Amino acid sequence: MLYLDDIEAKFESQGFKGTHIGINPNKDKSVLFLESLRSTQTVRCPYCGGSVCIYENGHLRCK
Known part of the structure; x- marks a missing residue:
């Protein structure tokens, strides 16, 4: 849920x-x-199909 003033x-x-926000x-x-x-269990490597780790503090910058 996102809150901004009364929105x-x-x-x-x-x-x-x-x-x-x-x-x-x-x-x-x-x-x-x-x-x-x-x-973590539901995410697989797109190349080999193996398990990958999801770290708590991951960041991705989108443009």
């Missing part, structure tokens, strides 16, 4: 859900924080 929104897509002090940039809904 509430639910965001879930492709195995992720939105947890909160960060806005800088100038209010001209924002970041949507996502959390994985998949466990």
Whole structure:
């Protein structure tokens, strides 16, 4: 669930859900924080099919 002042929104897509929105002090940039809904056991390497580890603090920058 995402909250911003009096706005509430639910965001879930492709195995992720939105947890909160960060806005800088100038209010001209924002970041949507996502959390994985998949466990380590359900994620496989796309090349070999083996198990992969999901670390708690993973980051990905999308443009």
